[in-house]
Amino acid sequence: MKIAFIGLGNMGGGMAANLVKAGHTVNAFDLSGDARAAAADAGCEAHDTVESACESAEAVVTMLPNGEIVRSVYGDQVIAATPKGAIFLDCSTIDVTTAKEVEAISVGAGFEMVDAPVSGGIAAANGGTLTFMVGGTDSAFERAKPILEGMGKAVIHAGEAGAGQTAKICNNMLLAIHMIGTAEAMKMAQKLGLDPQKFYEISSQSSGYNWSLNAYTPLPGVGVESPADNDYQGGFATGLMLKDLRLAMEAADKADAAVPLGARAASLYEDFAGAGNGGLDFSAIIKTY
Structure with missing residues (x-):
């Protein structure tokens, strides 16, 4: 063709x-x-x-x-x-x-x-x-x-028509929420004295299992190889995640959909990108913790 x-x-x-x-x-x-x-x-x-x-x-x-x-x-x-x-x-x-x-x-x-x-x-x-x-x-x-x-x-x-875009922005809003939650949990465990690798081994095989943890671990040297191991270069840029979150917030407003966690994720990525991190992989949000 x-x-x-x-x-x-x-x-x-x-x-x-x-x-x-x-x-x-x-x-x-x-x-x-x-x-x-x-x-x-x-x-x-x-x-x-x-x-x-x-x-x-x-x-x-x-x-x-x-x-x-x-x-x-x-x-x-x-x-x-x-x-x-x-x-x-x-x-x-x-x-x-x-x-x-x-x-x-x-x-x-x-x-x-x-x-x-x-x-x-x-x-x-x-x-x-x-x-x-x-x-x-x-x-x-x-x-x-x-x-x-x-x-x-x-x-x-x-x-x-439009259903593909709806699926994409909802999926990426969920991904942003998962990544922020994963980053918070990993850093909290570390500050409480738990070896981050041990936390990964436990949570990745229990109810904390999620893609951001298991397939895209945001902490360098822990879990699977990911952009975190390359100084957060490559992968999915923070600026692109922010673009998708803005689209999600616009769609949520038009649909009168309640998205408090999505809105908070959008705010956190807005601040992170605004601090000059738009080119870093979106998992670099863990740096804020």
Whole structure:
């Protein structure tokens, strides 16, 4: 299949490369010349404009920074340049309202579309082991699924348009809460004189078990290898976690949903990022304890 891939940043570059490995022809575009060159090295056909990347595409995949850019790229470029009948897959993490609106505009212009945000981070994007949470019609999901399977280990149909974004922001709000709770417990145990490794061995096999502790331990030298063992470099940046928490708070407000722990997590990450830590992995929140 000929696929246009728009947005070749830390996540998109690896995702586009995996589509090439899966046997697709990938027309790649990014505003960064370095990103386009890296995509070409990975087997993509680099393009200088969105329009040229899309003009013969059977599918368009986007991985963009925010909802405003997604709306602009589709409304001003992708829809006009892509042959009718193509399938659109937006893998960006954006607000639910914009996701629904862009999908409605695309459908009205003769395209099927899904919102398909991801979980897994840069390593999973490079390794082709992402999880995709997909919103859209049954028909659009069935068309999108084989493409997404070339980039991930799990492709789950969450529901109608916007459901993928809903799943993503709720999941990451939960992740933020788990990470903060894990950090608090680990530092409290340490200050009470308990060896952090012993705490990990106990809690990771008892009722304190959770992903942030077992698979992404936030304290260096304890538990599994994680960004904590690399001075909190790589992984999932605090700035990106804060972006997702802001989206979650916006959605909670619109839905009149009570999220006191989510709101507190957002406040803590707001302060942590504001102190100059936005580029550190989100598990570095343990430094505040």
